[in-house]
Amino acid sequence: MAASLLSQAMKRCSAHTCAAATFRRALSSGAATPSVFTRFLLKLSHYFYDVENILNWNDWLRSQAVIRKNRLFGYAQKNFGNNIAAAYYILTLRGSFRFAGQSEWYRPDSRGRFSYDFMSTPDTQIEEVDLSGTLINHNGLENLVKQSKLQTLSLRGCPEVDDWFLACLHVFGESLVELDLSHCSRITVGGLAALQNLRKLQWLDISGLPQLQNPGLVRILLEEMLPHCRVNGVEYEQGLIQPDSQEQTEDHHEASTNTGHL
């Protein structure tokens, strides 16, 4: 009791610290306005060390969850082969995939449960993977590197996909045809430069990337870098400073009429 009172007093005496790392990230990753509850917790964390510690535990638990989801599926790889292990990994992440030579997609249901039918298929490589909205990161990609026939990869809205992940995609350089990177908040131009290794890429989606300052310029540079690739999702005008050309012409007219009068 006394300790918490003392900590309260110390909190009030010390200067107000910046926002907690979680909420800073949550605020910057795209949530337009955080909920009332989040803002209330943030305010409390400025005053009480206890609340600040709880918020940091929350952050730590979330990062541990990501690490656990992206561990290497070594047991499955050793006992069932790389393809089955990769399939199992994708399904546990709540992604979906399609084997090469088959047309049926294996998906988990809305609660994340899936059937183990994929284990009975002959050992084929995976051709299309949909990992949108999952927690995949560069560690988890280790489970998929042996899929040398991967043609389509969708990473729409993955919060943990960053530039290092894009640099690791070079393993699919000879097979990847379609890549969807929209709404991945951690990707910057430095990572997009690493896509130069995907020589067979024909379709790329880079819409909704908040860290790109000049999306139009990036689109031009990407099209120059990958000549056979169609870059979608951004217009050439995005990121340009739009001069008010109409206002300028009006001023010119006014000035000329004034001088005419004078």
Next chain:
Amino acid sequence: MWRKLFTSVPAFRAVKAPFRSFKSSSRGAEKDFFKDLDAQLRAFRDKAAAAMPGSDWSPIELTPGLPPERADVVIVGGGVVGWSIAYWLKRKERVRDGLKVLVVEKDPTYSQASTVLSCGGIRQQFSLKENIQLSLFSAHFMKNINNHLSVVNEDPVDLQFNHSGYLFLASEKSAHIMEENYRTQRYAGAKVTLLSPSQLKERYPWMNTDGVALASLGLENEGWFDPWSLLNALRRKAVSMGVHECFGEVTGFKCAANLAETTDGEVLNLQRIKYVNVRMPNSLEYQPVECAIVINAAGANSGQIASMLGIGSGPKESVSGVPFPVEPRKRFVYVVHCPDGPGLDTPFLIDYSGVYCRREGLGGNYITGMSPEETEEPDISNLDVDHDFFQEKVWHRLAHRVPAFEQLKVSSAWAGFYDYNTFDQNGIIGLHPLVPNMYFATGFSGHGLQQSPAVGLGVAELILDGGYKTIDLSAFDLKRILLQEPILESNIV
């Protein structure tokens, strides 16, 4: 009439005058007191706050910024290597505050520090296995940098890493060396690929492949980043873990001398450092810091620190006559603007003639430079840039390799020092036989930044665990200089 009476007695008036002024001053003093009440209360409140516990006021006037009088480890040099060592020492200490670490940096503005003047590249394309392992570890460190260096309540670390990779070009003569290096690099775990001239032309149509026999491209963990962000991240985390920082210059050491006899019968003077004299900036005042271990991470000035201990000033044939072989070498970096230059896929291009070039930003700016010949080393007394060097030596080689660079404009340039190891251009890590408690971590000859996280861990393991645990850096030990056994790295830029 009364006034006339008084004018004839000026003394009387004079006597009265002080009374009058005293009266007026007392009334004025009361008026002043009430007018100044605000200021008086404020002064009283400030004094009360200073007197309460929690304020840093002390009746003894101390110089601000003095280092502590005693520390366990003193790290000379506040560059990226020094702060990396400080961070890893704090991370590996078993008991909280078990190790008191002090980092001494000469220049708070870092105006001449090699760290911030560097191009910021990181590559695994070396010929020595240890170099590859060091930079691979550093790349993995930077991959997970927020797991290592994030501080509560602060922004996450952003290194602005560009993953464009390094592209080395080899002529006919050096193609076999490149192939051998490729094998070593793949074996050590680096992701590198070899390209033939036709593949190179297909991939980089803006390049002129005349004279190129083979090229080596880094696919992953290679590129460039912002060295200032890394330095600040390491510093912020280390300070949050309790490392003391001091801005001052190390001007000397106070040592205890012991005599030791070698197997040849030669008597050596071993100096054990007891105190490090740290002189305050713009002052003659110095503080002797009592310490147990000193780490020399002073970069280009490491040779100067070593000579303060008498290394190199003994008789020519003895161990103490071998000078510490690290000296500053000036290198120029030019920022050029070329609107038609290569685009986003420009790697960090390194030609076999020694010219290097990388993209900077998205606006058609590039950073380029070249290492001068051994005989034409520029003057190291200042950091002035020699623009003629670009015109005469760099430009034509650059334009030969990338024809678009025939039309370019030099926007700006800067110069920085390499902590150049004149012996074999590789890092020096370890103890000197003549100074049993000074660890060296210097002489990286332009690769200090990219190897710094791993070197920091290596030195921390050497000090706290007694030996290397993660990466075996015994090849970089100092004794190779005394035994005259160089380990040569062939891919120096």
